[in-house]
Amino acid sequence: MLPSLSRLFSLMASIHRFFFAIPQTRSQRFVPVILWGCLIFVLSSLPGSAYPKVTFPFADKIVHAALYAPFGFWLVRSVWNPLQPLKATHFFLAYAVGMAYGLSDEIHQLFVPLRTCSLADWITDCIALIPGLIAWKILVSFESRRNARF
16 A cells, blocks of 8 residues: 655655755664765776766766765865864864765776776866765755754
8 A cells, every 4th residue: 555645755855854954863873874975985986887888979978977975075074074064174173084985996996807096087077076066065064054044
């Protein structure tokens, strides 16, 4: 039997709060970034033959950007304690961790059949972290202004 529509919306709201709202618990801070890092690792562990052949240029760069932008969002969310002001050090730390993870991901691909370690892919990963970091800054600024009004 299908759940009622209100229960479905309630579940969707809970998932949204867990992954995208200002974190209230340690699990809200760390679980999303750990899950996303695991997803990146699993996808990087698949042999190159497991992926469909794509003919348009820079398709792999688009995939890297799609994976690392949310990673940047969840990285800065995980290093920031909501009880303290958001500082530039939070962004630098999140960016450094993201860059290191991207580098380790590229090195890991040296050991995966039909995959390669690519400087261009790592640079794409590093650049793709930035929109995620900016998105978190915008969200925190929006929430701060919204809470100041109430």
